[in-house]
Amino acid sequence: xxxxxxxxxxxxxxxGTSVKIECRSLDFQATTMFWYRQFPKKSLMLMAxxxxxxxxxxxxxxxKDKFLINHASLTxxxxxxxxxxxxxxxxxxxxxxxGVYGYTFGSGTRLTVV
Amino acid sequence: xxxxxxxxxxxxxxxxxxxxxxNHSTISGTDYIHWYxxxxxxxxEYVIHGLTSNVNNRMASLAxxxxxxxxxxxxxxxxxxxxxxxxxxLHDAGGTSYGKLTFGQGTILTVHP
Numbered sequence: 001x002x003x004x005x006x007x008x009x010x011x012x013x014x015x016g017t018s019v020k021i022e023c024r025s026l027d028f029q030a031t032t033m034f035w036y037r038q039f040p041k042k043s044l045m046l047m048a049x050x051x052x053x054x055x056x057x058x059x060x061x062x063x064k065d066k067f068l069i070n071h072a073s074l075t076x077x078x079x080x081x082x083x084x085x086x087x088x089x090x091x092x093x094x095x096x097x098x099g100v101y102g103y104t105f106g107s108g109t110r111l112t113v114v
Numbered sequence: 115x116x117x118x119x120x121x122x123x124x125x126x127x128x129x130x131x132x133x134x135x136x137n138h139s140t141i142s143g144t145d146y147i148h149w150y151x152x153x154x155x156x157x158x159e160y161v162i163h164g165l166t167s168n169v170n171n172r173m174a175s176l177a178x179x180x181x182x183x184x185x186x187x188x189x190x191x192x193x194x195x196x197x198x199x200x201x202x203x204l205h206d207a208g209g210t211s212y213g214k215l216t217f218g219q220g221t222i223l224t225v226h227p
Binding site: 006034036043044045046049065067091093094095101102103105106108110 | 118148150155156157158159160162163201215216217218219222
């Protein structure tokens with residue numbers, strides 16, 4: 001089946017620094033990728049839709065200047081959390097539509113800001 | 115995307131069938147019914163999806179009511195590895211929100227040995 005590889009799986013960073021999370025589609029091309037955030041014991045919340053070669057579409061309430069999304073190729077989308085603060089600590093997950101296999105999700109990135 | 119209603123939690127014994135219900139009374143004609151599951155500290159995993167007819171795959175079966183206002187995910191023989199949060203999601207492939215999956219709270223499935 002179609003696989004999305006997400007790295008890193010976990011990262012700890014200092015408050016005020018930036019962190020980049022990568023999401024790669026390994027055996028298919030993903031024109032569109034999706035970024036979710038999940039807090040403990042909560043459901044996934046869509047943050048933004050990443051479109052190859054164009055600007056991302058952000059959900060209401062998500063700061064586009066804080067969560068920078070780049071989708072420069074059909075197999076790679078990145079999410080950069082800029083000037084991270086402890087409240088940005090969360091589980092970040094990317095996803096892409098594969099067709100036959102529905103949506104496939106990355107394994108997630110556990111971000112801890114100290 | 116239209117809203118779905120699922121029980122907060124369900125329990126099952128290992129090697130027994132599990133029927134996970136989902137109500138979606140406001141489903142539209144172009145809404146597909148998707149099921150995903152999420153194990154702790156992992157991204158969601160695709161289980162199955164369908165439009166009108168019942169669907170089967172190696173993981174599960176999806177039974178869709180004739181009026182499409184409800185559906186049931188069937189795990190034929192639960193294993194301990196099936197313990198997860200199961201999400202029932204409606205996705206309008208023909209709508210302007212193409213691509214967006216809106217997750218509800220899901221059903222926490224506990225499987226007892």
